[in-house]
Amino acid sequence: MPILAPPAVGGWLMGSATLVLAIIVVGGVTRLTESGLSITEWKPITGVVPPITREEWEAEFAKYKETPEFKLLNHSITVEEFKSIFFWEWGHRVLGRLIGVAFVGPLAYFALRKKIDGRMTRRLFGLGLLIGAQGALGWYMVKSGLDNKHLEIPGSVPRVSQYRLAAHLGTAFLLYLGMFGTGLSIIKDWKYAKGAAWSGSTTGDISKILQNPVVKRIKVASWALMGLVFVTAMSGAFVAGLDAGLLYNEFPLMGGRLAPPSDELFDPAYAKNADKSDLWWRNIFENPTTVQFDHRVLAITTYLGTTALWLRTLNPAVRAALPPLATTAIRAAFTMANIQVLLGISTLLYLVPIPLAAAHQAGSVMLLSAMTHVLISLRRPGGAARLWRRFNATQATVKKTQP
Incomplete structure (x- = not known):
């Protein structure tokens, strides 16, 4: 008999999709509060820990002061005001790392325990790669807003490229749909295999x-x-x-x-x-x-x-x-x-x-x-x-x- 993924796999995928929905909303708030350019470096590992001491905050603020956004728009903000926009972007990035851990760990477990077949494993592995690509694409997007060319163009407003923003959001949507659709299909397939009616049909x-x-x-x-x-x-x-x-x-x-x-x-x-x-x-x-x-x-x-x-x-x-x-x-x-x-x-x-x-x-x-x-x-x-x-x-x- 072929491997039939259990409801636990479907529930895990639906939970992962919920996390992706959360990061989409947090990403939207990050953009709306103009917080996306507050972190000027991409540190996938050490970036999990935010500045703690006053000296660390001053150092992070000094990096932000070198950005076009600070020089053209936010040159009057204080370090305390900087903290409020910093934490939106930091939370968005940390949530992205959490999604990676919450997805890759259970995926390895289900694959090793033969809870999913080879085809499903390859499909979900592709979604895992998409999570990593999404992080890189997010940084690629942020870099467009940190480019000093904004200082050279009269009337330019420091913002990320709308093309890169659309690519970043579109990838998040595809990731969500891959998790949500696969998880829902697994749950429905399990119920059908156990004798439930298909789509309510008698x-x-x-x-x-x-x-x-x-x-x-x-x-x-x-x-x-x-x-x-x-x-x-x-x-x-x-x-x-x-x-x-x-x-x-x-x-x-x-x-x-x-x-x-x-x-x-x-x-x-x-x-x-x-x-x-x-x-x-x-x-x-x-x-x-x-x-x-x-x-x-x-x-x-x-x-x-x-x-x-x-x-x-x-x-x-x-x-x-x-x-x-x-x-x-x-x-x-x-x-x-x-x-x-x-x-x-x-x-x-x-x-x-x-x-x-x-x-x-x-x-x-x-x-x-x-x-x-x-x-x-x-x-x-x-x-x-x-x-x-x-x-x-x-x-x-x-x-x-x-x-």
Whole structure:
């Protein structure tokens, strides 16, 4: 019989995903409080211990004084004020190290004890490598904000590259989805192997359900919507990186109209090539006005797509074709989409207050989680789970026939 990962593996992965969610939120607060450039060195081992004595704090503060952010923006802060921004960044980094330890240690244990098969081991080992890459990518991002070129460019604001920020956040999202999706699948496979109904369906013919054209269309739409949610979240990273949320703090209009003027959306000042061939893409990724407009369009499209998917489940024929859990999961995704829209609009109208902005970033993860649940509810159980279910059913039958 093949190895079937026990619920403990699924629970560990769900716990690890929760830690990744926590670091995403803490990372958002770190950015919102402008604390990300307070630590000027990357020390994966010794960096766990923060400054303790007054002399150590003065030494750390002296390093910060050499940064463009201090020279251009924070030249009047005291060492006590520096401590408040330092600890946000320090906490973010320490939480990243904690995730690494909490993931790698149990992974080695489960692999050595043969609780997971070779394929699962390789998959989870890849997530472990992604954790290490995420740390390196985070430092690569921070370095962009410490570059002294900010001192040479008139009007430059010391901040990390929005491209690197989006890559860092996107990698965190992928890491979370890898842990959450795998953990949830393991838990559901175990229950199915023990005789539980698949996605709440009372019929045992899973293949017939999944081959239904209605179910196929819902699954394709769910995958497309999942991709749209991810792209929308990434566009939010560009909004954050450029502080674009501080522009046009009204909704649904922007400056009294549905869209800003075209010469503002595609400002020639952002083009760097002499022939202006980079005008479009640079405005899309570097012009705060265009970045906010794009995020609005993507967010509205995502909401309409989620609404359309939910409305489809109200059709009696569609509801009869879908497994019950899939209908419930789609309803949950629609509910989360409503919450996320309200958080996004509130964040914009109230000029990006830290609690609302952090909740909005967490909401994007929750919406991705909800869509992942939809896809898993339409997923065929793993091969090991199907074999163990047959084996357990046979064993139960044998016991009943024995005198």
